[in-house]
Amino acid sequence: MPTQTAVAKAVSFCLFAISSVSVSSIAAAQDTGVDNDVERIEVTGSRIKRTDMENASPVVVIGADDIEKGGFNSVQDVLGNLSQNSGGSMTQQEVHGFTPAASSVNLRGVGAGRVLTLINGKRVPKYPFGAGGSDSFVDTANIPMGAIERIEILTTGASAIYGSDAMGGVINIILKKDINETTFKYRVSDTHDGGYQNNQFSLMTGVSNDTSNLTFFLEYEDREALKGTDRPDWGTDVIPGNYFAGYSSYGAGLVNANTGDQVLGLSAQECEARGMIPLSGGGCGYDRSKQRDFMPEQKRYSTMVNFTKELNADHTWYSRLDYTHSETYTEIESSAIGDDMMFSVDGDKVSINSAKFGLSQTFDKTTGFGGDFAGLADGDYFYKRRMTELGPRTSSFTTNNFSFVTGLEGYLTDNIEYDTSWSVARQKVDGLSGGSPTYQGLFDYLTSGENGQSFLDVVDPNAAEMLNYEESSEGQSTLSVFNFGINGDAWELPGGSIGYAAGVEYSKEWFYDKSDSISSQGGIIGKGGSSASGERDQYAVYAEVALPLMDQLTATLAGRYDYYDDASDVGGEFSPQVAIEYRPVDSLLIRALYAETFRAPDMQKLFGEPIHGFTTVVDKPRCDAYGECDKKESINSVRGPNENLEAETGKNYNLGVVWGYEGFDISLDYWVVEIDNIVSAPTSQYILDNASEFADNIIRDENGQLKLINSQFMNMSSRDTAGIDFAVAYTFETAELGDFTTRLEGTYLTKWESKISDSAPVEDGLDDDGSVPKLRANWNFGWQKDDFSTNFLVKYTDGMHGYYESLFIDMGLDEFYDVTVDSHIEVNWMASYYITDQFKLSGGVNNLFNQDPELDGTDPNWPHFPRAFYNAVGREYYLTFEVTF
16 A cells, blocks of 8 residues: 555544545544644634634535545435435436436435535536526536545534525535646446446546646546336336326327216227237326436536646645536436317317417317217317327436636735635536427327327327427526635634634626527427526625633634625625534533524526416315315416515524544534525415415406416525434554444434424424435444455435325325335445555445335335435446556
């Protein structure tokens, strides 16, 4: 094994390189006395440089070695495994969503957009497409693994330090720099059951002289898709044990719109000939999941150039240029057509209608549409049809990330350090989707020819090609930031010198998100589109001071004022923070923290265009007044932006203890996160059910009939979470047997409550439907002797309530179906060996025992397991070759 310098050893110690991923930084509390020979460093959560890794703000540190020992494929895998990721992850498994090419984490369950993500302490732009069409977040899917030196995760809110978004914590990804050697690495992985093979190549090299360093990094990844057919037990609509599992009835048939009964269809032989499934009650079914991808195909290129130059003894110039290009491709089932086109029989005539776009044409009932309506009574009908002739629906996304930062750092005086920088970052995403027809295109096809076309007949290839509309979308998000800050020591107090940091910051953010004109108008059957654009300026001033009141007691005060110049009602927000560190003995730290946080409204919610649609509701106010409780079909609804949104606000509390003694370390933190004024868009039915609260959102005609429901975004919700983070570790070094490390860390939730509005009842996520696991934990055991090391990582996710548990209990279905999700254990194993000082060979097995994800028998959504916590990858083998010279 190559020998390490003293500096390298110190860094390794600070980063706990011998531990595995998701381990709290729980080193022994250190002496508060300042040694001028010890380098002071800035740790995420404070701008004051210190000699202690541990302070009042709990920080999880994951080094590059930790990532390797965990066996993870991506940054998202690393972050998703954090026990503090209580709300689970939005991953690339969301193949039906707005953002199948992106991913994010949900620390403390506050939502992905309320976790601040930094690279080298600098903000990065939001993903230009919103999760769910409207929720902004930072994409973690395209951050190159090989360039990472460490990841620091601050697990408390920190708006007093970083401003907006840091309500549930901060993820700071630190990239490598000052490299003086060349390392080539190749990693290949494959799965036991097939699919999802991954090849990664990376090159890191650097040159330097007495005053300068140039570091260059290049990484390429080529990953196969994980298709539904690769996992037949999960890639099917019929999953045993799930109440809702069943083939789609959208095969091919003609349906009475009033009764829902099929009045005309294909024979069993015709169903099978078209790749569909005859249903026992008649009609053709369709196994949608066989066409779905669990994970998309992805290709990615990443490069980084980092340059530092000492201008003189007091000043250093630094700059970094990053670029990533990625392409993802995914498939889902062929599109389905239902009551998008209605057929009305009246006497000897049949008319085709699409009310949404005012399309209508009438034919003779006996000959029109192949005579399908010849024997039918007056009334409304529609075809239920799977468009298999168009093939699967496809989505491809091309992402280009670019960032540049340059700045100066050094000393203004012997006691005052400074750092000033300017950065610009841009993320551009282009999307193409196919496999769906437009309303106009389908209408033109069905009405073509003298008598129109029967929709039960096979669509010929030429017509299918014309029906297959390729929709496009384009989004771009750009962020430019200027920052100037200083830090140093001031007057003496009984416990030592006062440490301080202060600075100013200016940023400009702008974005656009646009779909093609037909998509934006809602002209594609089963799909939607959006368009939005906007910009805003933000100004901030911040200060932080550490007061050593006694040798053992330090109080840290921080505050930041942010002002937003945009269309919202945010204006200015002041965020204070107070923290206490008490060290009664050198090995023991007792800490407490209170912080107020805020989040400026998403620009998607401020500047997006209204999305018009139709909804089905029960008009509860009329029901209460007149007893008219019928369903109201196709009521106009609009969901749109609100330029009068205010900032979301929150509070964080943390009380903890850290103790270390002779290789034995313990940390325990109790935390509380409270968020109010959350921006939400209530459903149309919720607005009607609470009409007195939302009177201005309900529009009626002169007869009192519903005309429009406005579900505009508004500040209306709240969320409270609380829990305990714990970590216990022991390191045992021997001369003969080598070094042993073991570590157990986890998060236990004690509270998970939310309210959709002030007047709504509290929803308890720990006891109600569709909840989260109370406990997530990781246990690591590692052994190292000479040039060989190995590590086991055991990941535990507690059981949780089912999606519709209470409904199943009320209906008596709990006698036949499991209404809870079982707990889950996975084991990762890895080993590495230095064949020579320059050549290292590593390998391992993730999910060693090939554990399946845990089924939720009450979840109506495919794949019927909680995708925020589980996947269907299964056992995965990997091998890594690394050469350094």
